[in-house]
Amino acid sequence: MVSTGDKVLLGKLSLKMLADEFDISSFELVTSEDSSPRSGIKINKDLKDSYEESNRFIFTDATASKNADLMSIEVSSGEQDPDNPSESTYKKYELDPTFSKEETNYTVTLYDYIDTVDLTVTPDDEKAKMKVKTPERTDDDKLNGYNGEDEGTITYKEEDLTSGTKYPVTLNKLGEPDTKITITVTAEDGKTTKEYTVTIKRPYGIIEGSIETPLTQSTTGKYTAEVKVYKSTDVSEVFDWNEVESNGKEQLHEQLLELSSINYTTDDNGNYKIYVIPDKYDILIDKAGYLDLIFKEVEVKENETKQLDHKELFAGDVNKDGVVQIKDLTALLNVFGISSTDHEYEIKYDFNEDLGIQIKDLTALLANFEKELEIN
Ligand SMILES: [Ca+2]
Ligand SMILES: [Ca+2]
Known part of the structure; x- marks a missing residue:
């Protein structure tokens, strides 16, 4: 409702949001903080509250975040022993290139005789959700779907990934193709997604x-x-x-x-x-x-x-x-x-x-x- 100071109805103001990714039900008029002269126009928000001190109004987007960035990716093996650091078997592997939110593809070159590594991933926005895809192995420890030639036939399993928690990844064996890990981040809005990959190479x-x-x-x-x-x-x-x-x-x-x-x-x-x-x-x-x-x-x-x-x-x-x-x-x-x-x-x-x-x-x-x- 738009009216003058003495409450004469001038007309109705209706607003239409053209972009469908905003949830208009949670929109709110907020008075601006600049000291512009009063417009002399009062806008009734509802029966009790009204705006008349400002000449400008801002819509706040209170809808879900679109942030599907990651904050960190860590590939490690072993356990940390804080009480006895010399007994610690923990080892962190370097990502190439060094992690940054914008870079989505990484390589780790591994020179150890180990069967699994731990993947620890933290999203930039704690409300984002993550899933991880890793190569699937058969009961007799073979790379599922792999015929020895075409990497495209390898099958992958997808699971939820919990922020900041070690996720064990079974590595492809020496002589098998590189272990490809895909992390899919879905922002709070449920629509915005981003994919990061970590490829673990094992020279042999x-x-x-x-x-x-x-x-x-x-x-x-x-x-x-x-x-x-x-x-x-x-x-x-x-x-x-x-x-x-x-x-x-x-x-x-x-x-x-x-x-x-x-x-x-x-x-x-x-x-x-x-x-x-x-x-x-x-x-x-x-x-x-x-x-x-x-x-x-x-x-x-x-x-x-x-x-x-x-x-x-x-x-x-x-x-x-x-x-x-x-x-x-x-x-x-x-x-x-x-x-x-x-x-x-x-x-x-x-x-x-x-x-x-x-x-x-x-x-x-x-x-x-x-x-x-x-x-x-
Ligand atoms: Ca002898
Ligand atoms: Ca004999």
Whole structure:
């Protein structure tokens, strides 16, 4: 209602909002704070209140915020231990580029042997809602929908993301495509959205090789062994390869088993193909009853395949001290003639894996007598 000071009705003022994203029901007339002369026009807001002190009115937009920005994205692993900082396993990974609200695409390059990272995201407006999409894995830990070639077929799961709370993301394995994380922010208005992506890259190289154990050829038809991969820096903290020759190899097997390693088993044909983070590695090929085979200081570069020589494994080192000797012979003779049903039977005596410990095993041991483990 627009009227003069003495309450003569001049007319009605109606306002129409042309943009539909405003909720007009929550609009309000607010007097301006500048000291313009009085207009002499009084506007009745309702029966009790009226405006007449100002010549200007402002509509306030009391509708929901359109802010769909993020305030921070953090990718980390491990836990912080505030009571004991030295015990903290927490590690924060750098985003490239550094976070800013305007930049929506980030990359993290990860050089750690970990399976998951934590994603902690905070929206700029606490009333905004967030969802996160991450690659889906199958029950047998495969990248769902991935056929080994086309990344477009990978399926993603979407879940709500809570502000400032760690969200665990299972990483794609070394050799698999990059892990793509998409965060969708929906502003308070429920309409304005913004998408941020974080791509986690895991540089890798490949160690490939093969072994054979001719003794098992005619029995199981398989060549299998354990392949243990050690970081050379971890090994060098315990011993120096240059001193192994002079200091003896008796303890080598035990020392290596005490260190943390990445463990694989060859396929039935003795082949192995291992995805590793670019670094220098020592590799132990271990088969019960057989002499160890070692490749030391194998340097693996990004996107390169390090091909290790095809090797035969030699039977007879029952006690795993790096040489086939009288100790192994004595151990074998102690169980000579038994079969796999006997409680004393162990595969380490049964070099040809035919489930009996007999002349074939003894012959193999004697054929390799005084042979030593091989370091390449
Ligand atoms: Ca031995
Ligand atoms: Ca046998």
